[in-house]
Amino acid sequence: MDLFPLRLSLQVAVTATALTLLVGLPIAWLLARRRFPGRDLVAALVVFPLVLPPTVLGYYLLVVIGSRGLGALGLELAFTWRAAVLAAALGSIALLIKAAQAGFETVDPRLEQAARTLGRSEWSIFWVVTLPLAWRSVLAGTVLAFCRALGEFGITLMVAGSIPGRTQTLPLAIYDHVQANQMAEANLLALLSIGLVVLLLLGVSRLARLRF
């Protein structure tokens, strides 16, 4: 039994989640705390990945990173595991942003104002006040985004393909096994996926309850 797809999926999901946090948290904070021109447009764009067909997202992502996009600049991303990371991040970032935004919005703005009068910078206030008070929502969003990244299929297929041993993630491997009528293998990988997600959700909800 080749466990490469499991390993790759974990690697892709972890990297994609890190990327999602890096990009998603600032966007969530901006949406929750700032009024700026084009805010409504950003808010609408954020939910695009949830409502558009994955093939459409995948197509545009391929255009961006393909031989006429970033590929033309010498950045070879298409059909590598990095493309799978981008695909997973794109597919899951909306879940993180929405959860984190809701979390930030529940933080009393007066606490941030108090921190301002006490001389703290906006950067410091985010780390010391806003995030610690919204951490449960952020964690919930992160876990959802991670699970979604783990299961990403459509966008990944478009931009990374399903190259066994190189870009074939767990969901793609299951699909291939079914196509090849290897039901035992498909079954095993499917159960593995479920087990992984269940463990993760249980673990995190335990952790979250432990703290408060």
Next chain:
Amino acid sequence: MLSVTLTKRFPGFTLDVSWEADDRIVALFGPSGAGKSLTLGCLAGLVRPDAGRVVVNGRTFDDVAGGVHLPPQARRLGYVFQGYALFPHLTVAENVAFGLRDRPRAERRRRAGEVLERLGLGEVAGRRPRELSGGQQQRVALGRALAPDPEVLLLDEPLSALDAPLRRQLRDELGRLIREWGRTVVLVTHDLAEAYQLGERLVVYDAGRVVQAAPKAELLLRPASEAVARLIGMRNIVRGTVVKASPDRIEMVWRGRTVEAVNSPGHPYLAPAGTPVAFFVRPEYARLLRKDRAAPDPAHRMNFLTGSIVGEIDQGTAWTLLFRLDGPGEPSQGAYDLEIEIPKLVYEILDVGRDRQWSVTMHRGALQVLPSG
């Protein structure tokens, strides 16, 4: 020294105020929604005014025309928020040390410890705000604001979250603390007793405007207008007509009687005869005349009124008597003309409970003319 000129527009509300104060402790007083807290927000730099200038102790915080808007971080002020806004995820000690981040660790510890000790919070230093009583929370908020040694302290309704008995005790404590502290304090309150006890100068707000700014004693003695008198809860505000006004006396007709009041020294009210005028009578300054004593010497020019008690309210340590003047005409305040307040002891000695017909004297200083409005 504070010099504040602010305009801030919202849909349905405009703040447009201007006041100055040399005094150390300024109380912004007025009903809820008058713009007091908004003014505090502007002072702190949390709200950016549409127009105006704010200068505090020689430092320009805001100058909209000159493009100056100091961020809150640079103003060096302590802000005690209404409801305190303590950081719920931090301990008492961490809350108090929050504004000390730019100091070395040892210095931070020492200063936080000193503040906790001074406010009697040493024993709860490790607790979270929600485990504290209201009074302790208030002290943490004060400690957090004062720890970085600010130049100005802003207090937004610092006592309104507390129950009445505790409130009174903490009002005394707070008064002592801010007097000892010795720097500029701006306090927002809708409670006159609080404003009066804690403040040195009172700035009275109403509907986004300042209706009077004066040292506290002057404000109570000489409200600038009928509107101010009503805002500061003056009782017995009634209306008469001017008979004769001189710089030190003013004679009026009220309910068919001639009464005399002291005119405002400094800015006397010199209206021609026949001008309608509002004035108020201090309920605790009206005296029931003992029947076993002779009538006062007319040379003393006391206001002398006869009437009957038509109602009374037991205030615990004092009685409020509702007094109606003899003679025809509608009483000035519904069923009665004057509220008179007398100590319980006087009520018992004079047997007011049984005897309802009285003569009342009021020195002219008990009557205060309210020029405008």
